[in-house]
Amino acid sequence: MSFDHAALRAEFPIFGSGNGSALHYLDNAATSQVPRTVISAVTNFETTSRANVLRGVHRLAEAATEAYDQARRSIARYVNAPAEEIVFTSGTTGAINLVARSFGDTLAPGDEVVISELEHHSNLVPWQMLRDRRGVVLKILPVTDEGRLDVAALSRVVTPKCRLIALTHASNVTGAVSDAAPLAAAARAVGAKLLLDGAQRAPHGPLDLPALGADFYAFSGHKMFGPTGIGVLWARRELLEAMPPFLGGGEMIRTVTLEKTTWAAVPHKFEAGTPPIAQAIGLGAAAEWLMRLDWPAVSAHELRLTQRVLDGLGRVRGAKVVGPSSLQGRVPVVSFALDGAHPHDICQILDGFGVALRGGHHCAQPFMERMGLGGTTRASIAMYNTDADIDALLTGLDAAVTRLS
Amino acid sequence: MSDDLYQQAIMQRAKSPVRAGRLASPDASVTVDNPLCGDRITLDLKLEGGKIADVAHQVRGCALCQASASVMAAAVVGQSTAAVTSAQDKVKAMLGGGDIPPSPWEELGIFTPVRRHKSRHDCVVLPFDALAQAIAQAGKS
Numbered sequence: 381m382s383f384d385h386a387a388l389r390a391e392f393p394i395f396g397s398g399n400g401s402a403l404h405y406l407d408n409a410a411t412s413q414v415p416r417t418v419i420s421a422v423t424n425f426e427t428t429s430r431a432n433v434l435r436g437v438h439r440l441a442e443a444a445t446e447a448y449d450q451a452r453r454s455i456a457r458y459v460n461a462p463a464e465e466i467v468f469t470s471g472t473t474g475a476i477n478l479v480a481r482s483f484g485d486t487l488a489p490g491d492e493v494v495i496s497e498l499e500h501h502s503n504l505v506p507w508q509m510l511r512d513r514r515g516v517v518l519k520i521l522p523v524t525d526e527g528r529l530d531v532a533a534l535s536r537v538v539t540p541k542c543r544l545i546a547l548t549h550a551s552n553v554t555g556a557v558s559d560a561a562p563l564a565a566a567a568r569a570v571g572a573k574l575l576l577d578g579a580q581r582a583p584h585g586p587l588d589l590p591a592l593g594a595d596f597y598a599f600s601g602h603k604m605f606g607p608t609g610i611g612v613l614w615a616r617r618e619l620l621e622a623m624p625p626f627l628g629g630g631e632m633i634r635t636v637t638l639e640k641t642t643w644a645a646v647p648h649k650f651e652a653g654t655p656p657i658a659q660a661i662g663l664g665a666a667a668e669w670l671m672r673l674d675w676p677a678v679s680a681h682e683l684r685l686t687q688r689v690l691d692g693l694g695r696v697r698g699a700k701v702v703g704p705s706s707l708q709g710r711v712p713v714v715s716f717a718l719d720g721a722h723p724h725d726i727c728q729i730l731d732g733f734g735v736a737l738r739g740g741h742h743c744a745q746p747f748m749e750r751m752g753l754g755g756t757t758r759a760s761i762a763m764y765n766t767d768a769d770i771d772a773l774l775t776g777l778d779a780a781v782t783r784l785s
Numbered sequence: 786m787s788d789d790l791y792q793q794a795i796m797q798r799a800k801s802p803v804r805a806g807r808l809a810s811p812d813a814s815v816t817v818d819n820p821l822c823g824d825r826i827t828l829d830l831k832l833e834g835g836k837i838a839d840v841a842h843q844v845r846g847c848a849l850c851q852a853s854a855s856v857m858a859a860a861v862v863g864q865s866t867a868a869v870t871s872a873q874d875k876v877k878a879m880l881g882g883g884d885i886p887p888s889p890w891e892e893l894g895i896f897t898p899v900r901r902h903k904s905r906h907d908c909v910v911l912p913f914d915a916l917a918q919a920i921a922q923a924g925k926s
Contacts, residue, residue: 722847724822724908728790741823748823754845755823783791784848 383677389764391415404735404769409552409580409713409760411602414666418606421665422658433657434631434648448657451664452647458667459597460588461614467647468660471611472579473502475598476546478613478650479575480506482623483596487543489515494537494545494572496521496529497750500552501743503577503598507546521547523750527554527703527715534566542572549597550580553742553756554703555686555713557581564593573619579603583762584682584711585675589614601659605762606666610659613650620646627652678763685761685770686712692774697781702756712761715742718777721784723757729783733776735769790902791848794895798852803859808841813923817915819907824850828915832923837861837869842912849899849908856896857912860889866920873913880906 389395392413395403405413429443436442449463456463469475484506487493493507493516511518519537522530529547538545545567550557560576567574575596581587582599589597596619601610615623625632625643629652634642643649687707693699698719704710718726723739730737740755741748748755759773808814811829818825824846831839840861842854853876861869875886876893885894896909 722824722850724824724847724905725791725849728902728905740821745823754825784796 383674383681385681385764385766388673389766391417392764393419395764402734404733404765404772406759406761406765406769406773407736407738408583408762408765409603409758410738411608412583412605412762413764414605414607414662415669417669418662418665422607422662425658425661430658432654444657447661447664448655451660451662451667454664454667454671455612458586458671459582459612459614460586461590462617464646465614465617465620467613467615467620467650468655469598469611469613469650470609470656471600471602472500472577472598473506473611475596475611475613476503476575476577477506478626479546479596479598479615480510482626482650483544483573483619484510484514484516485624487514487516490517490541491543492517492519492539492541494519494521494542494547496547497523497746498527498529498548498551498554498556499546499744499746500548500577500579501745502579503546503548503575504746516543517541523747526556526705527551527747527751528556528709529558529563531559531562534562538566538570538572540570542567542570544573544575546575546596547577548580549576549578550584550711550713551703551744551747552580552713553715553744553747553758555580555710555715555760556704557709557711559709560592560594567595568593580711580713585679586671590616595619601663601666604663604666605670606663607656607659609656610663612663617646620650625649625652629653631655673763682712682761682763682765683707685765685767686710686714688767688770689714689759689761689773692770692777696774696777698785699777702751702753713758714760715756715758717753717756718781718784721780723755725784726757726777726780729780730773730776733772733779735772735776737773789898790905792895792898795848795852798855798895799848801855802842802844802851803855804839804841804862805843805855805858806841807843808839811841813919815915815918815922817911817918819846819850819911821904821907822847824908824911826850826854826912826915828854828912828919830916830919830923832866835867836863836865840916842915844912846911847905847908849896849905850911853896853909854912856892857916860892861916864889866923870917870920873910873917876910876913877906880909 431440583604727739808829
């Protein structure tokens with residue numbers, strides 16, 4: 381390990397007194413833990429500069445607005461995009477629903493939106509709702525048996541009627557990372573936009589969104605070591621400017637009369653009402669903290685632990701990995717099925733070993749149907765996990781097999 | 786430790802299910818999902834003169850759900866629909882800390898260790914949701 385792992389882990393209070401080494405937290409794909417610097421940023425705002433933003437002229441209001449803008453700039457640097465292209469939302473779900481409501485309402489009956497069998501419900505249900513509202517047609521990109529997007533099927537699924545391709549950047553079930561280049565090329569070829577759901581990719585290192593070839597990118601704060609209740613929609617500026625607002629209210633206006641309203645500049649046009657200020661500041665602190673890490677070393681650590689899980693599952697009786705079997709193109713998320721054992725029973729028994737896992741359909745029921753499974757058990761790793769966490773997982777799984785068979 | 790959930794009585798009911806499968810010509814047939822975990826039960830019901838003549842269940846779910854379906858199926862045959870319509874409430878009350886319900890539900894006592902695992906209550910309740918829905922469906926036809 382080429383970085384001081386113990387020092388990094390010590391930055392997370394939850395692993396300190398009370399929980400200590402007894403907590404083997406492998407449910408990071410659901411929600412990650414927060415480092416002290418994020419908690420401090422939120423506490424500092426609430427105790428020294430709490431005020432509403434973009435409204436007042438008193439000194440607290442100015443300090444709050446500056447902190448809020450600073451958070452936006454931090455996140456912008458994390459994804460290598462201009463700050464005015466960063467829209468704060470409640471999370472990935474909020475960001476995708478914003479696109480479905482705003483960009484979606486510019487679509488006409490018969491226009492096509494491409495999604496996939498691999499999507500989280502948050503990148504599926506908003507498009508079904510749009511279909512029912514606007515009469516657009518949903519086209520489904522299949523997945524391979526390895527749980528990856530079937531890129532070879534793009535030419536069949538994406539037609540000249542396609543206006544939007546909305547796909548996962550990294551699967552919350554299989555951990556498969558989508559290769560964005562062919563998706564962007566397929567969208568460009570027919571003049572469609574590309575939305576990527578980055579909820580599972582954003583926690584694993586800085587991004588270069590403009591280079592990715594996407595037009596929209598959505599991610600959540602609470603999965604990338606930030607607070608809950610905050611997320612981000614990134615979109616190219618010209619797109620945001622062309623899109624109608626989603627919610628109406630304060631902050632998103634320029635001039636309001638009783639007859640008519642003109643909109644504020646982006647990104648404020650999409651941030652109606654008082655935003656989650658403390659949460660945004662916390663997410664900004666998380667982004668700053670993430671940018672200080674030695675990512676080649678962090679990634680090597682995450683993937684080494686992932687390989688240990690994959691190798692260990694190979695020795696557990698009746699276990700089968702649901703997703704890629706290698707480390708190529710994946711985030712440190714591993715789903716598996718165990719013969720004759722239900723994911724919730726496995727998770728319950730593993731909880732007895734202090735191991736936090738997730739079991740079930742992972743908000744991806746169509747994918748489970750595709751794979752012929754009711755659900756999977758999932759271990760998802762973050763940079764603070766240790767070899768002891770993986771040891772506890774594998775020991776617990778052996779015990780679960782014995783108890784449940 | 787939560788291992789007492791997987792005590793012998795529950796595992797035995799889960800692994801050797803009672804009245805598992807489908808009925809040839811049911812009076813009611815329902816499929817109910819647990820949206821939290823994706824567990825699914827299909828329940829077939831046959832009635833005769835206001836009494837439950839036969840029942841069969843197919844469970845795609847955890848050990849608790851499978852065991853609960855078996856306990857339910859073993860208890861309801863021969864009972865009047867009126868007598869079992871409130872079974873769901875009895876299960877919920879017991880899981881909420883209430884007493885083990887009286888005949889024919891004594892065997893529900895094997896689920897008392899589930900009381901302190903609130904996230905698993907629905908696993909035990911799902912077959913009883915299905916029973917209530919099946920009785921309601923049979924009543925309409």
